Amino acid sequence: MKAKAKWVSNLAFDAVSDNDHSIRLDTTIANGSTNSGMSPKQLLLASLCGCSGMDVVDILTKMRIPFSKIEIEAEAEQTDTQPKVFKDISMIYKADVKATDLDKLNRAVELSHEKYCGVSAMLKKHCDITYIVELI
Numbered sequence: 001m002k003a004k005a006k007w008v009s010n011l012a013f014d015a016v017s018d019n020d021h022s023i024r025l026d027t028t029i030a031n032g033s034t035n036s037g038m039s040p041k042q043l044l045l046a047s048l049c050g051c052s053g054m055d056v057v058d059i060l061t062k063m064r065i066p067f068s069k070i071e072i073e074a075e076a077e078q079t080d081t082q083p084k085v086f087k088d089i090s091m092i093y094k095a096d097v098k099a100t101d102l103d104k105l106n107r108a109v110e111l112s113h114e115k116y117c118g119v120s121a122m123l124k125k126h127c128d129i130t131y132i133v134e135l136i
Contacts, residue, residue: 012036041086044123045074048089050118055112056093056105065104068098069136076127089123091131099135106133 002018005025011033012026024037038046049072060067071094076086096104109131113120120129 008035008036011065012100014034041076041078044077045089046118047108048117048123048129049074049091050121052109052112052117056095056108059108059111059116060095060097060105062102065101065108067095070094071136086123086127088128088130091114093131093133094136095133096136102133102135108110109133 004014005015007013008024010026010030012024015025016022023028023043025040025043026037027033027039028035053070053072056070056072056128063065066125068131072092073092074089075091076089079087093109095105113124113129113131123129
């Protein structure tokens with residue numbers, strides 16, 4: 001796995017993966033740039049949501065649990081000192097599974113964090129990750 005980033009302007013970079021997918025990284029105007037993309041730490045939180053979400057979709061599909069919507073939110077508290085790193089992350093999983101399948105949704109999220117999600121595993125080495133699961 002490889003990635004590279006090319007400077008665009010101000011503090012913005014275009015990052016490209018080894019299979020040619022790209023994303024803009026930037027910071028806010030208040031922090032000295034043009035707010036043209038996600039910050040690196042926002043992208044890290046989005047990666048956690050996406051990684052775990054892929055697991056949950058895969059697990060629910062294998063369990064034959066029907067759904068049409070899954071939404072995942074993550075919020076991180078950061079330290080006050082440099083380098084500013086995540087102290088903890090709280091997540092909310094929302095899905096439109098039947099109420100009778102809520103325990104299976106909870107199990108899918110639990111399996112993602114305990115066994116499958118590599119992004120979660122890496123982040124848990126540095127900060128706590130908590131989550132709640134809700135029905136849409």
